[in-house]
Amino acid sequence: MTVLVFLDPAHPAGRLVDAATPSLLATDQGVTRGDGIFESLLAVDGTPRKIQAHLERLAGSARTMDLVIPAAELWQAAITTAVTAFSASVALASAPAADAPAQCVVKLVVTRGPEGANTPTAWVQVSAISPALAEQRAKGLDVLLLERGYDSGISARAPWLLLGAKTLSYAVNMAALRHAHEQGADDVIFTSGDDLVLEGPTSSVLLAHISDDSGVPVKRLITPHLDTGILPGTTQGALFAAAKEAGWELGYGPVTPADLLDADAVWLISSLRLLAPVNTIDGKEIGTAAIRAELSEELSALLATTL
Amino acid sequence: MTVLVFLDPAHPAGRLVDAATPSLLATDQGVTRGDGIFESLLAVDGTPRKIQAHLERLAGSARTMDLVIPAAELWQAAITTAVTAFSASVALASAPAADAPAQCVVKLVVTRGPEGANTPTAWVQVSAISPALAEQRAKGLDVLLLERGYDSGISARAPWLLLGAKTLSYAVNMAALRHAHEQGADDVIFTSGDDLVLEGPTSSVLLAHISDDSGVPVKRLITPHLDTGILPGTTQGALFAAAKEAGWELGYGPVTPADLLDADAVWLISSLRLLAPVNTIDGKEIGTAAIRAELSEELSALLATTL
Numbered sequence: 001m002t003v004l005v006f007l008d009p010a011h012p013a014g015r016l017v018d019a020a021t022p023s024l025l026a027t028d029q030g031v032t033r034g035d036g037i038f039e040s041l042l043a044v045d046g047t048p049r050k051i052q053a054h055l056e057r058l059a060g061s062a063r064t065m066d067l068v069i070p071a072a073e074l075w076q077a078a079i080t081t082a083v084t085a086f087s088a089s090v091a092l093a094s095a096p097a098a099d100a101p102a103q104c105v106v107k108l109v110v111t112r113g114p115e116g117a118n119t120p121t122a123w124v125q126v127s128a129i130s131p132a133l134a135e136q137r138a139k140g141l142d143v144l145l146l147e148r149g150y151d152s153g154i155s156a157r158a159p160w161l162l163l164g165a166k167t168l169s170y171a172v173n174m175a176a177l178r179h180a181h182e183q184g185a186d187d188v189i190f191t192s193g194d195d196l197v198l199e200g201p202t203s204s205v206l207l208a209h210i211s212d213d214s215g216v217p218v219k220r221l222i223t224p225h226l227d228t229g230i231l232p233g234t235t236q237g238a239l240f241a242a243a244k245e246a247g248w249e250l251g252y253g254p255v256t257p258a259d260l261l262d263a264d265a266v267w268l269i270s271s272l273r274l275l276a277p278v279n280t281i282d283g284k285e286i287g288t289a290a291i292r293a294e295l296s297e298e299l300s301a302l303l304a305t306t307l
Numbered sequence: 308m309t310v311l312v313f314l315d316p317a318h319p320a321g322r323l324v325d326a327a328t329p330s331l332l333a334t335d336q337g338v339t340r341g342d343g344i345f346e347s348l349l350a351v352d353g354t355p356r357k358i359q360a361h362l363e364r365l366a367g368s369a370r371t372m373d374l375v376i377p378a379a380e381l382w383q384a385a386i387t388t389a390v391t392a393f394s395a396s397v398a399l400a401s402a403p404a405a406d407a408p409a410q411c412v413v414k415l416v417v418t419r420g421p422e423g424a425n426t427p428t429a430w431v432q433v434s435a436i437s438p439a440l441a442e443q444r445a446k447g448l449d450v451l452l453l454e455r456g457y458d459s460g461i462s463a464r465a466p467w468l469l470l471g472a473k474t475l476s477y478a479v480n481m482a483a484l485r486h487a488h489e490q491g492a493d494d495v496i497f498t499s500g501d502d503l504v505l506e507g508p509t510s511s512v513l514l515a516h517i518s519d520d521s522g523v524p525v526k527r528l529i530t531p532h533l534d535t536g537i538l539p540g541t542t543q544g545a546l547f548a549a550a551k552e553a554g555w556e557l558g559y560g561p562v563t564p565a566d567l568l569d570a571d572a573v574w575l576i577s578s579l580r581l582l583a584p585v586n587t588i589d590g591k592e593i594g595t596a597a598i599r600a601e602l603s604e605e606l607s608a609l610l611a612t613t614l
Contacts, residue, residue: 004333024331024338026311026430031331031418034341034476065478066485111338123333147465150456151500158454160483169341169476171372176467178373193458193500 001089005082007070007110007122014078014124016085028121030111034169036121037061037069039108041234041271042307043126046087048079048106049307050271053234057166058108060232064165069110070122078124079106086126103129105272111168133273137300140279140292141186141268145257146176148190148198152254155229163229173201187268189260189281197224197255203270204233207255207263208295221299222263224253235269238306239299246302263287265295275300308396312389314377314417314429321385321431323392335428337418341476343428344368344376346415348541348578349614350433353394355386355413356614357578360541364473365415367539371472376417377429385431386413393433410436412579418475440580444607447586447599448493448575452564453483455497455505459561462536470536480508494575496567496588504531504562510577511540514562514570515602528606529570531560542576545613546606553609570594572602582607 004023005014017023029035039054048054055072062069086104110122155163162169176188189205190198199205209220221243223236240250260266264287266278277296278286286292311330312321324330336342346361355361362379369376393411417429462470469476483495496512497505506512516527528550530543547557567573571594573585584603585593593599 002334019332019334022329022331023333024329024335025326026330026416026432027309027326028331028338029481031335031338031343031475032345032414032416032477033481034474034478035481036338036478038339065482107339109333109339125333146467147461149458149461149465149468154454154456154500158456160453160479160486161456162479162482167341167476167478168338169474169478170339171341171343171474171476172467172469174336174340174342175372175469179467193461 001086001093001128003082003086003089003126005078005085005124007074007078007124012074012077014081016081019125024121025114027115028111029113029115030109030121030168032115033112034167034171036109036111036168037065037067037166038110038168039166041106041108042129043083043104043106044307045102046083048083050234050238051076051079053237054108054271057232057234058110061165061167062110064159064162065167067110067112067120069120075108075124079108082106082124082126105129109168129272136186136273136276140277142184142280143187143189143268143278144180144183144185145191145282146179146188148192150192150229151194152192152196152198152228153194155227161229164226164231166231176201189268191257192228195256196228196253197257197260198228199224199230200268203268203273204230204236205255206236206239206267206269207260208265210264218249219247220249220251222251222253222255222259224255228253233269235271235274235303239269239275239303242302242306243299261286265292267296267299275303308393308400308435310389310393310396310433312385312392312431314381314385314431319381319384321388323388326432331428332421334422335418336420336422337416337428337475339422340419341474341478343416343418343475344372344374344473345417345475346473348413348415349436350390350411350413351614352409353390355390357541357545358383358386360544361415361578364539364541365417368472368474369417371466371469372474374417374419374427376427382415382431386415389413389431389433412436416475436579443493443580443583447584449491449587450494450496450575450585451487451490451492452498452589453486453495455499457499457536458501459499459503459505459535460501462534468536471533471538473538483508496575498564499535502563503535503560504564504567505535506531506537507575507577510575510580511537511543512562513543513546513574513576514567515572517571517602525556526554527556527558529558529560529562529566531562535560540576542578542581542610546576546582546610549609549613550606568593572599574603574606582610
């Protein structure tokens with residue numbers, strides 16, 4: 001079941017439409033040019049999580065794209081309309097499971113609009129969360145390193161490459177995932193032309209190093225630096241804040257593939273899948289199953305406090 | 308005026324729909340992921356040009372994208388339906404201009420279809436040709452060199468980057484054009500990380516060298532090699548065949564930015580704009596106005612024989 005709410009000046013709370021009926025013009029530049037931006041976020045028990053961080057990142061993507069998008073209040077109102085409609089339809093369709101929080105996926109999309117008109121098309125889509133994501137958290141992932149093709153320094157000098165913006169032009173991200181699946185892997189970590197670790201096609205990369213050289217264990221959580229042109233991870237940011245409170249040291253790249261292989265644990269982290277441990281990279285095991293499980297449990301508990 | 312014809316198993320000649328009414332689901336992966344491919348071609352007096360070359364390139368893009376698309380006959384039938392409907396509506400709207408051939412733009416689009424369904428969505432769009440294109444041919448272009456970010460050798464080793472496929476994920480191409488316009492330029496020529504000339508965001512690059520060292524003039528037409536991951540230009544291909552017949556020597560890159568600046572003339576060439584001379588690159592004039600005009604006239608006449 002999918003709920004769609006369009007942002008529409010004539011409907012301040014958003015315009016609810018039937019998701020099974022066409023609602024986009026075929027001339028919309030979102031489809032003819034992949035010319036638009038998006039965010040995906042999690043809602044738990046009817047409440048969207050990290051909404052401020054997602055709206056800020058959407059606004060950042062819009063600036064990079066020279067795209068004028070609806071104000072935050074209009075997104076908030078449309079999200080409320082959409083999540084409420086989704087919750088109502090789920091409640092109608094099934095008895096509520098008393099012990100499990102109801103989770104759903106909230107997607108915000110805005111395009112440059114129909115060719116010639118250049119008035120943005122904006123909508124909120126709410127749908128059920130894929131059971132595959134919980135499975136990724138439980139079982140972990142086999143990951144391939146794949147070249148993203150860009151040097152880590154290009155972002156600052158070539159703004160037209162739109163690095164760090166979450167655009168609708170995701171064909172390469174999807175192709176990288178298909179390539180991994182064909183090779184029997186589950187996901188991808190992109191590397192730069194100068195061999196630094198970047199991000200996954202739909203996730204940020206984290207690694208942990210545990211040391212106790214002086215008899216006092218030091219736990220360090222590391223993610224690649226944003227200067228490499230990667231997307232700022234909203235879930236990585238939330239986890240870093242919680243981990244710092246809990247006594248973890250934080251580090252920001254550069255991260256090399258060798259750093260990943262030497263880590264005690266590596267994760268792909270994103271708003272929907274949350275924290276999924278990486279079991280192997282290019283067939284090489286990361287840490288041990290016991291350490292991965294232990295650290296994943298600790299960090300997932302910290303992340304849960306932020307949801 | 309825009310005519311839309313969807314490819315539809317229930318309608319072998321295509322299903323004509325109202326272009327002003329929404330016809331795409333908001334969950335179509337063409338818009339949510341820029342996950343699809345396209346072609347743009349010219350129709351003159353109701354006849355689509357180089358249709359075989361465009362359908363072959365569409366099929367090539369589909370292979371690169373692991374996308375199963377409708378057969379060539381179905382595209383042909385839908386194109387005929389769309390061009391016929393467009394011509395009829397133009398004839399109704401205005402008296403035919405006796406001296407000018409009627410040109411229109413035919414766009415073929417196919418996406419991976421709605422999320423979850425994975426049945427491609429395919430359509431043909433026919434619309435009027437922009438008067439700006441004829442102006443580009445007449446006045447020429449001021450062009451910026453912009454980094455595309457990829458090394459020229461990456462295409463072969465990283466197929467997931469989809470180089471050489473004409474995907475709907477065109478946000479970077481559009482951003483590069485916006486960047487050029489902000490700088491007062493008209494268009495862009497992309498260069499590789501290792502500083503080779505690639506292509507324009509919506510065109511191929513050509514250059515001409517004229518020499519007469521031995522008293523016999525030698526005219527040489529050069530374009531970057533496809534190994535660099537650029538799109539094979541259907542119009543460049545047609546012009547090369549005609550120029551060869553007319554006694555031109557043909558060359559295929561590598562082409563450097565210095566080669567462009569040293570050329571007697573440089574053009575951006577594509578199916579809709581045809582051959583547009585480049586007046587300046589990064590503010591430096593290419594050849595002279597007289598030579599650019601003379602060579603453009605000669606090659607445009609050759610290209611016209613292929614239309």
